Amino acid sequence: MTQPIRVDIVSDVVCPWCIVGYRQLQQASEATGIPVETYWHPFELNPDMAPEGENLRDHIMRKYGSTPEQSTKARENMQNIGAPLGITFSFGDDSRIYNTFAAHQLLHWAQTEGRAQDLKLALFDAYFARARDVSDLAVLVDVAASIGLDKDEAQAVLKDGRFADMVREKETFWTSRGVSGVPTMIFDAKHATSGAQGVKMFEQILEQLSPAGTKTG
Template identity: 35%
Template sequence: MVNLKIDLVSDIACPWCAVGYARLERALASLPELKIELEWHAFELNPDKNAPQEPILPALSRKYGKSEAEMRQSQAYIMEVAAELGLNFSKMQQRFTCNTFDAHRLVKWAETQGQATAMKMALFNAYFGEAADVSRHQVLLDCVAKLGLDVTTAAQILASDAYSEQVQQDIARYQHAGISSVPAFIINNKYLISGAQEPQQLAAALRQIAAQVS
């Protein structure tokens, strides 16, 4: 048995981050010889909390310099990929841009409850499956309730600045490390796998890393 620590840098607003994690799960299912410790880390695609929210297609069109039709086609492809992995992206094209800082704070809290991954997946489902505004505290608390975690405690956290420093440290640390796109998988604080690689590619990379560290 080889132990690997995976630090997964991602944003709730990033569809490829959800896909990347789902593909990681499939890769790990083929690698029973590995024991994985996974830790989620924050990244913000929309760091301005005061930026006006706007429909996702024109926002992406402007960001990438492509037409809305091209972005709609690109998003439709991601929806197909997600569906094959069992992810709910049914309202992906109906969502609005939003800041995810408070959502990241909740993930940090959920980690203390052993529920970081479950919280992350609930947030992905809310944003891409329901087109919910994951910057709104009520939406975040709905995710907490669905996981059976303490809603009162979560509300107190959101009303305070709890876990803000940890999220800010994540963002600064990985920006300083040169991470400019997500998902980013950092293995044993040494090896970097960028992007939502196919399960077979991920498995091959992890197998190669495991051989080097064993």
């Protein structure tokens, strides 16, 4: 069996391009028959976001200087990109974006339990498909429990903040190495890409890194 290619993914759970990029990578892996092993790392798009979050449309307009029409078009475009990848983006006029520091702490704990990938995907689904508040501790605990993680332990992790410093250190590690946007993917600890590159581009990257990989169809 082909040795999996390690892919470190620096991302945020409220970053639509992060789940898009991951699904593109997944499809590329299936198309080439080259397995990948993914490891998720923290990045906060909005570290200074207020506790209550912000209306997504207003946030996009403020952050990128776009008009209401451009903001709406951007959300529609993202829904069109997500659909063929099996991603549901349930954007609406009342959609909100949130601070994700607590979510990253929970993900760090999940990694120690060998469940970081499962929790990351569950958080993507909770936020994008079901419009849940992924800054709310009760929501985070519920999502963790939904994939079989211990509910009481998840609650304790978030309450005492035992992994807060570790998450900050990880965030600093990646930003100090030039990561300023997500998703950033590092293949085989050597080759970095930024953004959702598309299935074909990821296929090319995997084939270049794994000469033994063969097409499956």
